[in-house]
Amino acid sequence: xxxxxxxxxxxxxxxxxxxxxxxxxxxxxxxxxxxxxxxxxxxxxxxxxxxxxxxxxxxxxxxxxxxxxxxxxxxxxxxxxxxxxxxxxxxxxxxxxxxxxxxxxxxxxxxxxxxxxxxxxxxxxxxxxxxxxxxxxxxxxxxxxxxxxxxxxxxxxxxxxxxxxxxxxxxxxxxxxxxxxxxxxxxxxxxxxxxxxxxxxxxxxxxxxxxxxxxxxxxxxxxxxxxxxxxxxxxxxxxxxxxxxxxxxxxxxxxxxxxxxxxxxxxxxxxxxxxxxxxxxxxxxxxxxxxxxxxxxxxxxxxxxxxxxxxxxxx
Amino acid sequence: xxxxxxxxxxxxxxxxxxxxxxxxxxxxxxxxxxxxxxxxxxxxxxxxxxxxxxxxxxxxxxxxxxxxxxxxxxxxxxxxxxxxxxxxxxxxxxxxxxxxxxxxxxxxxxxxxxxxxxxxxxxxxxxxxxxxxxxxxxxxxxxxxxxxxxxxxxxxxxxxxxxxxxxxxxxxxxxxxxxxxxxxxxxxxxxxxxxxxxxxxxxxxxxxxxxxxxxxxxxxxxxxxxxxxxxxxxxxxxxxxxxxxxxxxxxxxxxxxxxxxxxxxxxxxxxxxxxxxxxxxxxxxxxxxxxxxxxxxxxxxxxxxxxxxxxxxxxxxxxxxxxxxxxxxxxxxxxxxxxxxxxxxxxxxxxxxxxxxxxxxxxxxxxxxxxxxxxxxxxxxxxxxxxxxxxxxxxxxxxxxxxxxxxxxxxxxxxxxxxxxxxxxxxxxxxxxxxxxxxxxxxxxxxxxxxxxxxxxxxxxxxxxxxxxxxxxxxxxxxxxxxxxxxxxxxxxxxxxxxxxxxxxxxxxxxxxxxxxxxxxxxxxxxxxxx
Numbered sequence: 001x002x003x004x005x006x007x008x009x010x011x012x013x014x015x016x017x018x019x020x021x022x023x024x025x026x027x028x029x030x031x032x033x034x035x036x037x038x039x040x041x042x043x044x045x046x047x048x049x050x051x052x053x054x055x056x057x058x059x060x061x062x063x064x065x066x067x068x069x070x071x072x073x074x075x076x077x078x079x080x081x082x083x084x085x086x087x088x089x090x091x092x093x094x095x096x097x098x099x100x101x102x103x104x105x106x107x108x109x110x111x112x113x114x115x116x117x118x119x120x121x122x123x124x125x126x127x128x129x130x131x132x133x134x135x136x137x138x139x140x141x142x143x144x145x146x147x148x149x150x151x152x153x154x155x156x157x158x159x160x161x162x163x164x165x166x167x168x169x170x171x172x173x174x175x176x177x178x179x180x181x182x183x184x185x186x187x188x189x190x191x192x193x194x195x196x197x198x199x200x201x202x203x204x205x206x207x208x209x210x211x212x213x214x215x216x217x218x219x220x221x222x223x224x225x226x227x228x229x230x231x232x233x234x235x236x237x238x239x240x241x242x243x244x245x246x247x248x249x250x251x252x253x254x255x256x257x258x259x260x261x262x263x264x265x266x267x268x269x270x271x272x273x274x275x276x277x278x279x280x281x282x283x284x285x286x287x288x289x290x291x292x293x294x295x296x297x298x299x300x301x302x303x304x305x306x307x308x309x310x311x312x313x314x315x
Numbered sequence: 316x317x318x319x320x321x322x323x324x325x326x327x328x329x330x331x332x333x334x335x336x337x338x339x340x341x342x343x344x345x346x347x348x349x350x351x352x353x354x355x356x357x358x359x360x361x362x363x364x365x366x367x368x369x370x371x372x373x374x375x376x377x378x379x380x381x382x383x384x385x386x387x388x389x390x391x392x393x394x395x396x397x398x399x400x401x402x403x404x405x406x407x408x409x410x411x412x413x414x415x416x417x418x419x420x421x422x423x424x425x426x427x428x429x430x431x432x433x434x435x436x437x438x439x440x441x442x443x444x445x446x447x448x449x450x451x452x453x454x455x456x457x458x459x460x461x462x463x464x465x466x467x468x469x470x471x472x473x474x475x476x477x478x479x480x481x482x483x484x485x486x487x488x489x490x491x492x493x494x495x496x497x498x499x500x501x502x503x504x505x506x507x508x509x510x511x512x513x514x515x516x517x518x519x520x521x522x523x524x525x526x527x528x529x530x531x532x533x534x535x536x537x538x539x540x541x542x543x544x545x546x547x548x549x550x551x552x553x554x555x556x557x558x559x560x561x562x563x564x565x566x567x568x569x570x571x572x573x574x575x576x577x578x579x580x581x582x583x584x585x586x587x588x589x590x591x592x593x594x595x596x597x598x599x600x601x602x603x604x605x606x607x608x609x610x611x612x613x614x615x616x617x618x619x620x621x622x623x624x625x626x627x628x629x630x631x632x633x634x635x636x637x638x639x640x641x642x643x644x645x646x647x648x649x650x651x652x653x654x655x656x657x658x659x660x661x662x663x664x665x666x667x668x669x670x671x672x673x674x675x676x677x678x679x680x681x682x683x684x685x686x687x688x689x690x691x692x693x694x695x696x697x698x699x700x701x702x703x704x705x706x707x708x709x710x711x712x713x714x715x716x717x718x719x720x721x722x723x724x725x726x727x728x729x730x731x732x733x734x735x736x737x738x739x740x741x742x743x744x745x746x747x748x749x750x751x752x753x754x755x756x757x758x759x760x761x762x763x764x765x766x767x768x769x770x771x772x773x774x775x776x777x778x779x780x781x782x783x784x785x786x787x788x789x790x791x792x793x794x795x796x797x798x799x800x801x802x803x804x805x806x807x808x809x810x811x812x813x814x815x816x817x818x819x820x821x822x823x824x825x826x827x828x829x830x831x832x833x834x835x836x837x838x839x840x841x842x843x844x845x846x
Binding site for chain 2 (some may be wrong): 210211212214215216217218219220222225229230233234255307308309310
């Protein structure tokens, strides 16, 4: 198990290095010079040159890459071209919204999907199964911003249980913060839950057709017992894969939901930075997201091994 | 009281009759074998006895197990019976165990769901059972996972699970079909010992008549969901009242009428010191890879028109060698030459002289192609493949050669039975009129009557095509009946080689002797037929 973990960690490190080079190069080849952009079209060339030097843009590409990476490792993400404030603080502020939102949505989606998937699989072909499948079909088909708008209409405008948008900050208390994130999290979670429930159901059904389920039944286990004791753990591998992918998406892909609810999250930050050609912010956020995605995949890999002993043996 | 009494058992699935009017008895301490070809209803009878029929099944008749009518017992009552009064062992040990649970937990589970035994008590009893089935603690701790065991060892675990509570009845559905002959002999010994020790009744389901004759006290012969004949083993073997029984036994001892071997010294395939290594796991992050040597210095020659057998247990490297001969595996040492050319650089025109037939007649075909396209696949080897009427003619000839009709060319593979599919596979191999065909376990999955037909077909082809082949199989009796020369392979090496009859009658190598001794044989039935 330890060797497996080390191996996955090594592959994580390599992925990070490769990703950082790719991100750096892609952003570098993007047209437009941040210094001239910041100073406007009428700026004098020597002013632009001075700003370029101040921003650290006048050294070789390789040096800039090294500076960027070592700076990141120290926690120094550089200074935003547009806002002239440390990128680290900008990201940290947004992270406090995006990360809890992603976890919140993922927890909700898992809490909805697992019972729904297991229920549908155990009632295969029955009315319960049909109902769950129909609901998940809708969930997959309807975009999350529609859920967002409808939930604002019902719960914020009509029932006034939640506010329609904005984020008061965590300093107003955990409950207030959670409350502000609830509608966005639900809107994000519903489509994800629909996908996850379908994966859970089909994975479980595959497992229920396996020979070892028949063996378990021959031992005297009831249908329900075989499902919980033998099928479920075997069915988790594809489910874990989807959960890993969904987390990555929730972290960065919530931009529309952030827009609908006026949430100061990472998605909006990236969007604004791209419009403002604030490349250093874009670079840093993208790198951070890549780091998050690769780390989540690493955790998913470890979870695979925890579930399946055959993976622990394979080195 | 009779342990198991089946009376007029009928099973329909969605109104399709599966079993009709099945009646037989099984006493404690007795072994009753249900035998017949695939689709005869053997396994369905077993599942009915377990109360594990598929959904949509309706039953009639009576199935009394130890005084309880299984067919009238509700599901909760059946759950209490399964594993406790009746245990079951299945055909495929590789998939019969839960891959993510230890063997200890899986054996203990049987005990824990039926008794009030504590976890430690159940674990202790699981340990005893694993010892009893021949998996001692020092080599097989309870913490082992199924993937760490071989097929035979896994089957022992399944047996331990089934007998953990000493059920009154054990049902074994083809328990050794997926295993090697030597492993099969051990598992059969184990089952026989358990019947004696525990006084269990054993319902054994198998298509292998040699195993049946060897094990059973009583034989029930089934066909198309009905019992054709049943009698105590000795009586059945000597009398064989029913024509189907006679046909079944005749087919399983069938020896095709092979033309006499040709004595040509005209090598078309030469394998010299062939070595094939598979990379194994690295022991450390930067340690050197270890290698598993699947084929270890094998040399052999096949002359034109010669029929060679290759036998050995699973994992001995037979199939790897076959794939290397076909140029599908790179070698790490030695050489393989066909028609005087190295196999790796064999020009297509010569490559067309070398064809193959694999074990599984279904999965080796693309289900979306028609037979005409399937069997003409080798045409791409020809510089100018036949077209139009010539192509149709070639397809028709190949199909007729294997005893099928030219019209079958327009059908899809799922429209054929297992035996017909294997004929189509042979037609595909024959269409280029090759000099050498490799048969890799080509008849292992077939029923005895179909197997007999395919073997007869082989004999005909040898006569008409002057065909040479390499016949790879774990089934010694088949190899004996269709080859002139045989090679015995063990752990990647050829340990014995010689004229087939000589090797079988006077094996020199200890391993060959062990293989031959382990293979169950049908008793001589000649006197039975005249009786």
